[in-house]
Amino acid sequence: MKPISLKHHLRYSFLLLASLTLLPTTESQAQERKEEIRLEVTQKPLSQVFRQLEKSTDYKFMFSHDDVKGLQVTRKVQAGDIETVLKQLLEGLPLTYSIKGKFVYIVPKKGVPAAAEQSKKTVRGQVVDAAGNPLPGVSILVKGTKIGTATDLDGNYSLDMPAEGHTLLFSMIGMKNVEERVGKRTNVNVTMEENAKMMDEVVVTGYQQLKKNAFTGNATVVTKDQLLKTNNKNAIAALQAFEPSFRLKEANLWGSDPNNLPEFTIRGESSIGMNRGLDVESARRSQRTNLADNPNLPIFILDGFEVSVQKIYDMDINRIESMTILKDAAATALYGSRAANGVIVVTTVAPKPGELRVTYNFTGGMEFPDLSDYNLCNAEEMLQVERAAGLFTGDDPGEQILHDIRYNELMNEVRRGVETDWLAQPVRNVFNQTHSMNLSGGVESIRYSVDLNYNTHNGAMKDSYRDVYGVGLTLDYRYNEWLQVMNSVSYTVTRSENSPWGEFSRYTLLKPYYAPYDNDGNLLETLKSSNNIANPLYQVRSLGSYSGRTTLSDLTDNLMINLYFTKEFFFKGSFSVTRTDSNAETYVDPKDPSFASVSSKEKGTLQTTGSTSYTWNVNALFYYNKAIKKHFINATAGLNAQASKGTNTNILYKGFQLSNLHSPAYAADQPDKASVSESEDRLVGLLGAVNYSYDDIYLADFSFRMDGSSKFGRDDRFAPFWSVGLGINIHNYEFLRNNPIINTLRLRGTYGVTGNVSFPSYAAVSTYQTSDDWYTSTPANTLIALGNPALTWEKTGTWDFGITLEMFKRRLSIEANYYRKETTDQLSQLNIRTSSGFETFYTNAGTILNKGYEVKVNVVPYQDKDWTVALNFMMAANKNRITELGQDAAAYNQRVQDFYAGRGENADNEEYADLKFVPLTQYYVGASTTAIYAVPSLGIDPSTGKEMFRKRDGSVTHTWNSADIVVCGDKSPKAQGSFGINIGWKGFYLNTTFLYQWGGQDYNETLLSKVEEADIENSNVDRRVLTQRWQRPGDLAPYYDMKSDVETQPTSRFVQDNDYLSFSSLSIGYDFDQKLVSRLHLSSLGLRINANDLARWSTIREERGTSYPYAKNYSFTLSLGF
Template sequence: MNNNHILKKGARSYFVWTFFLVFLLSNQIFAQSVTVEGVIKDGSGLTLPGVNVLEKGSSNGVSTDFDGHYKIKLTNSNSVLTFSFIGFKTKEIAAGGKTKIDIVLSEDANTLNEVVVIGYGSVKKGDVTGAVSTLSGNDVRKTPIANVAEALTGRIAGVQVISSEGSPDSEVKIRIRGGGSLTQDSSPLIIVDGFPVNSMSDISPSDIETITTLKDAASTAIYGSRGANGVIIITTKSGKDGKISVNFNMFYGMKKMANEIDVLAPDDFVKWQYEYALLAKGNADSYEKYFGSWQDYDMYKGVKGDNWQKQIYGRTGEVQSRDLAIRGGSDKINFNFNYAHYDETAIMQGSDFKRDNLSLALKSKASEKVDLTFTMRYSNAEINGGGANEQNEVSSNDSRLKHAVGYSPIPMPGLTTDDTDEAVSGYLVNPFVAVADNDRQQFRKNFNMLGSFSWKITDKLVFKTDLGLDNYNYLDSRFYGRSTYYVANKPAATLQGMPALIMSDRKDVRFRNANTLNYDFKKSLGDNHNLKILVGEESINSQRNDVNTTLQGFPKFFDFDQAKKLTSQGKPISVDNYYFADDKLLSFFGRINYDYKDRYIFTATYRADGSSKFADGNKWGYFPAAAAAWKISEESFLKEVSWINSLKVRLSYGEAGNNNIPTGQTVKILESTPSAWIDGTENYWAAPNILYNPDLKWETTVTQNLGLDFDFFKSRVNGSFEMYKNVTKDLLINFLIAGSGYSSQYRNMGETQNTGFEATLNVVAIQKQNYGLNFSFNVGINKNRINSLGVMNGFNPSSTWNSAIDGDYQVKVGQPIGVMYGFKNDGRYEVSDFDFDGTKYTLKPGIANSSGIVGAVQPGSMKLKDLNGDGVVTVDDRAIIGDSNPKYSGGFVINGNAYGFDLSASFNYSIGNDVYNANKVEFTTSTPNGQYRNLSTDMADGNRWTNLDPASGQLVTDPAALTALNANTTMWSPYMNRYVFSDWAVEDGSFLRLNTLTLGYTSPNSLISALGVSKLRFYLTATNVFLLTNYSGPDPEVSTRRKTPLTPGVDYSAYPRSRQLVFGLNLNF
């Protein structure tokens, strides 16, 4: 504890006093006299920040502020002003005694001088040798979003953004080129202003300058142990020279549930209840108790039932966001201040999300050779509600959507759990009770400080040191009411049936220091040679502490709010304080950038990482990479081809590592266990809590990449093509072991492979001063394969939703990750498959018997294929029946503008992926403990097999009559003993979604300048506008079983996605 106190207190004092005082005291902010001023815009009328305005023939110059405004004092009223900006043509205008000059800059045909951020530095876009993609902050802010990761959807080739469901703070997974890890997380490393973070969820979209994605090892190897799954670099806004500018943005919108699962109407529900009672009970007593006699059935026709899905998920949600940015300063010191508030009342009862972000960035030129920066960021998020399901749920019985689908559409007064065994499956829970009894509240707080000192030792040598401190606190309170599976099964017998509360308090502290030396040879090697060398050292120390508290036995009438306020009324079952071993990383790295005649480019990097997660002998990992590029367009045979601006071929090879396992896996760690009784007294004793493995070593990904960049017709057409092969070896696998007293052990075993192709195309179709049209398109093709599993050939992980048979996914050598494993459906058993002796049906010889899987079979039962031909369907007759991996994925964007109006449409798509529709299985099956549940319309009257003669109200047994009764039905009977996963529940999940559609209008300056406003834009944005798919469920973009990455693509009790309409404005002063 003393060390933690010293670390926190010392680091904060260092940042606050050293950097802040240097900024405030070592420089003097002064105002510049103004003789000429104006606003600079592009051809579409948008203002341009950062344009260089220079008095020709002197060093007197300024830059435009965030609103494109500039002020400059000229030494001569007849001086010539030069306006220059990357990507635009330089323009010169004589002042001629004028005091106001507004200009429009035209885009330059050559955009290859744009700067691209890479690891520990930046390069010109034309000199990039790796697979790198960039998204501007303007593109991010065009979409009203809560999570920055959503802005990447469909924007970058080879990058999949997978939102698990539709909750306001739903988990968003990012996969770059498939990801290589097996049982561990394949998420990319995320870097914000040089500092590694766990996710993007607590970053304000309004604070982002650029997002750069590094996809191949030539780009990521500089990050060594953390770059195996790709790297995303986020650069936030910094200060700008010039007058203080104020930017205010806001939006307000409403959202509604987009789709729901159709269920049986009340009359059809009642009809099935009657047939079920006859099939299961042999009489109608259990039906007549609640619905009357069969002769009264007609009274239910036309009755409007309760739509529980709309009552739970159908409220009109509201979303609002406000952010304020203040930016300005001088050439000596400048700043950027940003505050953002996001508030969402979600479509689900009891569900909402709030977040506040505060940031301050200071940048100072302390002297001609010294630059200082200081950044502080604070984020505070509150998430209320348990959602539709949870990643770490105790049982799928507590999933909330199932109650809204399966609960009776009409009142059934007096129905209790004593009347049926349905309490086991939880379907007798009123949906409102299920929501209240599965409540949750989460708080996330994040505070970090970053500072840098840069010293230009000579004209060629620059030293830079970065320091960072990050504090993260996560509080999670989870309430289990009386109706939950947890309360009914987990506590001791005397406490079962009484509410419980589980609280978790997690604290993470991370400290980072990086030191780099950059040497630029400039012209030392002659005009044809350019050489830059970077060497550096980096250390990161991460600490984590968890406190988990379990309280049970609250008074039965307690709700979540009462349990939180009166925790003393619960019995403390456990209070566990975990101090995790420090995660320490020490790194040394270097990079060489060389080009000859700006035509032949070579880059080499090398990094050595030492990690405390591995034992001596395996601590260090070594990660080399090299890349070369050839600018073919600079060769004499293409130099004179006017329509080719640039044509470049890239080739790269590299290695990157992964140590993404918990700390303490290589040493024996003892924990206190109160489970031994001596003479009737509970005693504490110490035992190992893991089966450690001192031989663990680095997981390594080897990447080969071939790329082609092109820029044609004065940049009207540009893009890139990529081919790659990634092989990940020495996989860090959480290996299941039996007979040892432990459930699993981390081991290095196996190898995966990803090969693919990516294409990006950008086209400027129309580019005029008052109107324009452009579009961009990208596609990614990735094929995943397991090359080796070490001592294993394969295993079968379980999605654990409610399937009767575990192991519904398969991990096997030669197959991709994410394949579904189950039975092949063979329709249903027909009357002709049986012999009838007047009292019962018996399967004919040669007809496969599925009773061992589906339960007793009769005409109308589900029929499964007997793959091994032994006449009996068993678990050995399962096969691979689906693949969650898409064949193609990507997106395209269309942008247009005309006379102040702008229109943008963003699409994303996926082709060839399968979805495991577990809802389809559960909501078409009435098991023996599920009499009074509703079904989906897949089992509507006329579709489902029926044994009921509606005229007589009796079951039909005669073969001919039963055949005639079902001549037009297509489905089997819902009456079945188990939930069985077959290929009938595997559906094509291909889709095309219009993700966002925005219409905006920017007011002319002539109307607003008198008010002191430099820009005023109004816009309307619709999200999730339409979805084209053959998938029968609410939405194919879903993945709800997230306990393991090996079971993707399952649709079970997902929080429904919403459709949203937002009105917003951008106001700049």
């Protein structure tokens, strides 16, 4: 079938919605005429007749069931308007009617006995929240009847009801229900309190909405309000405060770089993946924006469709209604082959009916670079280090004189005040701002919502930025109670650029007595007092180079159609199409010193990359929800299909004559043909799930999905994934029901199998590439990979057990979980005969086991009508272990050892030289995927100043040998989590979050590169060089002599405990009193101050953010509602 283009899909969606928009107008015109109603009933209960009329007309009937109880009618009305029908219908009955708008009120006749004859009265009032803000859309019902109404935009209501003896029930999602006995009052004002547990009561899995108290799966729900009070700039980072098993990886290279997409895991690493080579970029982990090859990332589901990490990263946080982290198989199995690493479901704010509402949020913030982890020498200390290292000591008197002259010249410069703060040169204190606006409204039948947002994120390094512009439109049409059509279109543009100042580590190496200016304040091309080192300030200010200048656009259209056959049985269909375009450029000025020795035709380069991708998603799902006495069934079955197709282009241009003329048209040469690649993959899944509960005590969940993927060969293209879960609500047993101490006691357990397909299709399918070389009259096709048609799916089997306990009116809640997650059939490279034309062949071999526990504790030690004090503590512990490996792991480990020993293909490659001094990842059965490999060290021998190593046989030697490398630590901590305190007083609130970890280790590369292996002659060093290096026999020192020429290779001396406590976030806010807000002609007004990454205490002292520094963030937010 020919695919429908994005252009045509958008056109059809627009026409459909335009026609739907006209429906209410046509309907209202028809209603201006008298409706012709026909009615014929025989011995039918009067209440059912009213419901029949509701379905055939636009009128709503309000009546008390007591008034019509036992009344049956037989009537035949050929044709008439509503009044004609009512007169004939109620003839001879002790009832009468009144019509107000589209509401028909059925009441007893005065003086005539009825089942429950009473007079009427009108009750009015206003409903507000605890801060005095009006609550629109609150449902108000006369308890025991069908009489009800809802509050308007200002929280006001008016309700005709029986005169006395009734109670009003006020209810709203997210708020605690309120019951008010009316008595003789005609004005009833109500204050509703927020129900902090309410959002947790429903778990949104993307395919289902389930009651949490009847769900056996493991999920964490985070609301919009919680996100905003934790990190109002980065929703992904905010999740760490609410789920201890979710943790961002430390970005020690890229720090606070706004263009660095975060890496994160849920419950540890479950896959090794395919990137095992000694690749420079992957070893240094410097790919800031490409997470495509990470086999351990969870997937994101946005309003039912899978999206990229980048889309969530750039998303306006004010659009988010909630984020749900799905962790075990019962919660994720419906995602089948994509769910092994967990699923994060994001739900956006839906449009609500009512008058036009406008909400506007402005956030202004300051970002300050955090350089507290750097401990570099000042100018005088640097000279002291150089002298101690013998740099000013000559071999003969003549040479010594020259060294003395050099030393005195430098010292004079230092005493003259030369003290260049190089760390401050490439960084800045910067102001950022975010604007977010939403306009929404409509009537019950058609609702609309418009979103506008603009976010500027200027980075801590000069001239780096990431700006996001977005607009969205949602139209929601509803016809009676059986049809809903909603279409949402969003367009987002992201513009970003890396800092032209280069990597921050460049400035950490420059000595403080190097001067970038001459005595007259002019920039120098080379640094004064240096050995002709290029002046980076001169380069940045005189060259037109730029790096990673990128424009990314995302156009998405989501169409949803819901058909409600009955209240219990309905269909939800959705279709989404997304087009993403990306264009990036990196330009190096022809005057750059790196081109000094090349011809003019090679001076200056322009690297351009472009990509276009289309993604289609289809969901067709049937739902059945039914309560039968004590049984409740929530069933889902349907189809999910998705496809993606992308094209990438890469072109290099050389030879530019002028700095400011750098378009491809001015290039002298294009040395190679454009590199063009295309990719396409498809996935289809049949799925079904049943959520069952009996008497709200016994719980069960069953789910199944059959996935088929184009990434696999013909032998194993389809695979089943499934889960089963059982639970029991002990608190609903009679002996614990309404217990004043124990409010909730739930036990649950689940098991299921999910999968992972994060690898390229050529691993399973032999793939040809068209060469840019021609053979006679046609281009040649080259087989680039030998596929394995029998390659199968990585599968993860997960056991999960949990207990939930809530006590003392839910002021104490404890949740504990234990899990065991085993991933089998790991993707592995098998060495084959080179006569085949290939060295490797992909197969399935290897198993990884993760097991651990999670604990969450929430306590409300004090609460009254004004004050709320809440404490929270969370902890997760995960143990990762490799239990089986393929033969490729042994071969890879051997290549690592050969590389350390100076053997192998990369041994003499200068790009790899610095990798010989740091631990490279290796894989052994019994160890974890994050283990640190080094040779065990007994420290520096006090008598000789040489290092003592322990060999595998237990003997001691002074010689480092790669054959003695063993596991000396693990980067994964034994425990991690968060804790905090939340305080509320009237309209004020204060929230804090601390993150912590303990029991993990790290390899302190700062001690290696800036202390023991410090290049004292050419770069600045850590101050510990002066105090912690061996100097003479008898010294107890952790590091070699300053004059030693030993090259230190991976040793346990630099493996240190990496325990830390981080003051992650602080939020202080105030929601203004409603009286003041009303005087300002507003519906809401709030102020909030956020601070992130305030402080960090760690057991390891190392430089963090070496390529891009970390930063502290402070912001204030103004929220207005009109």
